[in-house]
Amino acid sequence: MTAMALSIRDLFLSFGGVSALSGVSFDVRPGEIFAIIGPNGAGKSSMLNCISGLYRPQRGTIAFGETPVTGLPPHRRARLGIARSFQNIALFKEMSVVDNILVGRHLHARTRLLSAGFSLPSARISEKAQRAKVDEVVAFLGLGAVRDEPVGTLAYGVQKRVELARALASEPKLLLLDEPMAGMNSGERDDMVRAILETNAAHGVTIVMIEHDMGIVMDISDTVCVLDFGRRIALGSPSEVRDDPHVIKAYLGEEDD
Numbered sequence: 001m002t003a004m005a006l007s008i009r010d011l012f013l014s015f016g017g018v019s020a021l022s023g024v025s026f027d028v029r030p031g032e033i034f035a036i037i038g039p040n041g042a043g044k045s046s047m048l049n050c051i052s053g054l055y056r057p058q059r060g061t062i063a064f065g066e067t068p069v070t071g072l073p074p075h076r077r078a079r080l081g082i083a084r085s086f087q088n089i090a091l092f093k094e095m096s097v098v099d100n101i102l103v104g105r106h107l108h109a110r111t112r113l114l115s116a117g118f119s120l121p122s123a124r125i126s127e128k129a130q131r132a133k134v135d136e137v138v139a140f141l142g143l144g145a146v147r148d149e150p151v152g153t154l155a156y157g158v159q160k161r162v163e164l165a166r167a168l169a170s171e172p173k174l175l176l177l178d179e180p181m182a183g184m185n186s187g188e189r190d191d192m193v194r195a196i197l198e199t200n201a202a203h204g205v206t207i208v209m210i211e212h213d214m215g216i217v218m219d220i221s222d223t224v225c226v227l228d229f230g231r232r233i234a235l236g237s238p239s240e241v242r243d244d245p246h247v248i249k250a251y252l253g254e255e256d257d
């Protein structure tokens with residue numbers, strides 16, 4: 001039996017009296033596209049924040065492959081190969097596209113730079129290698145025309161792509177995407193879907209993605225996990241989940257608000 005890419009067991013997370021996650025468990029297989037869906041406030045971002053280490057669950061365990069990561073801080077998880085994008089864009093607006101992507105790369109460089117003892121030639125070679133990797137990601141995501149523009153001047157959809165680029169620059173094994181298509185027009189959505197599929201296919205990156213666009217979720221996910229009020233109410237293939245009465249009820253209930 002091959003190890004799971006990610007194993008979530010019985011996670012509980014609350015903020016004061018508010019319960020964000022109540023005993024959620026699931027496994028993500030290596031190389032799959034795993035979608036987390038559910039109504040607003042269901043606990044989706046909280047789950048992603050627990051996986052990346054931003055939030056610490058009060059109970060439960062998280063394993064990345066065979067490695068328990070439940071107690072590790074975010075930067076340690078990042079170094080193991082977990083990268084993410086945020087629900088609200090978290091880029092340095094005054095910095096160029098390339099420099100924002102380099103930030104993602106530095107994480108990767110850190111250990112090697114330190115072990116090189118900052119000797120000038122190796123530091124310079126390393127800087128060159130970093131730039132080469134950034135150029136590769138820029139080309140992969142079609143950001144060449146805007147590479148030197150300050151991020152804050154770019155269209156929203158392009159900024160979302162820069163966030164993906166920064167995550168990819170760290171060469172992750174697991175990519176966590178919190179609503180990567182939110183606020184995009186249909187052309188931008190198509191581009192983002194293509195980028196996600198290519199990342200998954202070309203590099204075998206496992207993807208856990210929160211997304212509200214059901215058409216896209218049904219199209220590209222291997223597995224869908226549905227959360228509602230911090231509980232897992234369904235888990236399965238897109239078609240299994242779509243026909244699940246609990247899911248239909250959760251979504252119809254939302255329309256009454």
Ligand SMILES: Nc1ncnc2c1ncn2[C@@H]1O[C@H](COP(=O)(O)OP(=O)(O)OP(=O)(O)O)[C@@H](O)[C@H]1O
Nearest residue numbers: 015018019020038039040041042043044045046047
């Ligand atoms: N940092 C926080 N402090 C206090 N409460 C929080 C915090 N983060 C999340 N919550 C609460 O936890 C619950 C789940 O929130 P979460 O952001 O995980 O939902 P979500 O499914 O991502 O919703 P949305 O679709 O609106 O993004 C909500 O009641 C929310 O108010």
Ligand SMILES: [Mg+2]
Nearest residue numbers: 044045046087
């Ligand atoms: Mg959210």
